[in-house]
Amino acid sequence: MWTLAALTTLTTLALAGAHQSASAQSAAAQPAAAQAPALSGITWTLVLTQQDGRTFAPVGAGRPTLRLDGRTASGSAGCNTYRGAYASRADVLRFGPLATTRRACAAAVGAGETRFLNLMGQVTGYQLSGQTLTLFAGPRDRLTFRAGGAATTPPEATVSLNGSWQLAGGTALRPLAENVPSLTFAGNQVSGSAGCNRLTGSVQAQAGRVTFGPLATTRRACAPAVNAQESAFLRFLGESSLRASVQGQTLTLTAASGRTLVFRRVGSGPANAAPTPATLLGQAYTLAAVGGRPVAASQPVTLAFGEGRLGGSDGCNQYGAPYRLEGATLVLTGEPVSTLRACPGPSAPVNLPALLASRPTLTVTATGLTLRAGETTLTFTRN
Numbered sequence: 001m002w003t004l005a006a007l008t009t010l011t012t013l014a015l016a017g018a019h020q021s022a023s024a025q026s027a028a029a030q031p032a033a034a035q036a037p038a039l040s041g042i043t044w045t046l047v048l049t050q051q052d053g054r055t056f057a058p059v060g061a062g063r064p065t066l067r068l069d070g071r072t073a074s075g076s077a078g079c080n081t082y083r084g085a086y087a088s089r090a091d092v093l094r095f096g097p098l099a100t101t102r103r104a105c106a107a108a109v110g111a112g113e114t115r116f117l118n119l120m121g122q123v124t125g126y127q128l129s130g131q132t133l134t135l136f137a138g139p140r141d142r143l144t145f146r147a148g149g150a151a152t153t154p155p156e157a158t159v160s161l162n163g164s165w166q167l168a169g170g171t172a173l174r175p176l177a178e179n180v181p182s183l184t185f186a187g188n189q190v191s192g193s194a195g196c197n198r199l200t201g202s203v204q205a206q207a208g209r210v211t212f213g214p215l216a217t218t219r220r221a222c223a224p225a226v227n228a229q230e231s232a233f234l235r236f237l238g239e240s241s242l243r244a245s246v247q248g249q250t251l252t253l254t255a256a257s258g259r260t261l262v263f264r265r266v267g268s269g270p271a272n273a274a275p276t277p278a279t280l281l282g283q284a285y286t287l288a289a290v291g292g293r294p295v296a297a298s299q300p301v302t303l304a305f306g307e308g309r310l311g312g313s314d315g316c317n318q319y320g321a322p323y324r325l326e327g328a329t330l331v332l333t334g335e336p337v338s339t340l341r342a343c344p345g346p347s348a349p350v351n352l353p354a355l356l357a358s359r360p361t362l363t364v365t366a367t368g369l370t371l372r373a374g375e376t377t378l379t380f381t382r383n
Contacts, residue, residue: 039088039126040068043075044133044145049115051141054247056112064116066133066145073098077113079105082120093126093135109258111171119143161185161205161244162292164192164365164379165251165263172236172259179226181233182368182381183263184288190215191294193381194230196222198286200294210244210253212237218300236261266365275325275362275369280305284312285368285380287349292377295349303352303380310356315348317341321356330362330371350378 046064049056058064058078065075073086073095084098098117105113122137131147164184167175175181179195190203190212197220202213215234222230236242236255243254251263287301288294295301302312311320321336336353360373368381 048144164266168264170261186292196226284383289379316343319353
């Protein structure tokens with residue numbers, strides 16, 4: 001005879017079995033696509049790296065990958081391949097020493113590869129969320145992967161390049177100290193200096209990519225080392241669809257080969273300085289933009305400073321005048337004098353002698369200077 005306790009136990013077991021069976025059937029009925037991938041047996045492709053508060057996207061055609069099989073971790077570091085042991089438990093993941101091949105890689109790709117391998121050696125944990133795997137290396141640094149070998153990078157937003165930028169370095173070119181290239185962007189126009197000669201032309205920036213149109217340059221005779229720098233600089237700008245990344249006051253242009261040019265925004269740091277006659281003495285400048293709009297290089301407007309005097313070309317005639325500084329205000333202490341040539345062609349973009357006589361504010365920048373008078377702003381680059 002069954003007791004009440006026995007019947008209660010059997011009923012409980014039967015209900016539990018029925019619940020487990022229903023759960024199993026429900027799980028089996030779910031589409032495979034809805035199942036989150038396991039950690040092992042999957043090729044994970046890197047999409048983002050975060051280190052020291054900065055975010056990096058993979059550079060070049062080859063993206064770092066990770067595959068965990070058994071107790072072995074392997075993949076591509078972006079150029080070279082790697083292999084080593086790993087151990088995981090719960091949300092803890094650690095890699096042993098990773099052996100790599102030793103192929104020669106493009107500098108930018110090599111830098112990304114070094115960053116990737118260094119962070120892999122510091123990984124202590126992971127988080128798996130759907131098709132995304134995040135590896136944690138300390139409290140702030142992390143590597144983010146997507147399942148599968150055809151992962152896509154998050155779309156890049158259109159970046160604003162407007163303003164003036166001075167070349168600070170990069171893997172494609174190390175600028176000469178006295179002949180630093182610079183670029184000034186204004187809408188779809190660009191002007192600047194290749195280090196000796198002036199340049200001007202069109203530019204298209206869209207979805208994180210920059211394409212320079214044909215660039216016209218002046219043809220000054222320059223020192224051989226400066227000529228070599230100019231050729232390398234212009235050749236780089238002529239490459240198709242450069243990737244543009246702006247982080248704070250830094251602009252990085254990256255070619256398909258992984259080579260880079262890194263620029264600093266003019267006036268973003270201690271580059272701006274209070275003008276003094278000593279800082280201006282012996283310096284010569286060429287007008288690059290009026291109100292942010294680049295000017296043509298065919299008729300350069302120039303400004304040079306001597307001992308208590310300034311002078312230059314207004315695009316056709318030569319001019320000169322005595323001056324002094326009252327703080328940041330440039331004051332002519334005598335009437336400007338000018339030659340009286342008949343000037344063919346279009347008029348100059350600005351009447352520079354008249355503007356100089358209107359007591360403009362003068363600011364020295366990393367690449368040149370600016371003059372502001374009323375609503376007019378003139379941007380000059382140092383010759």
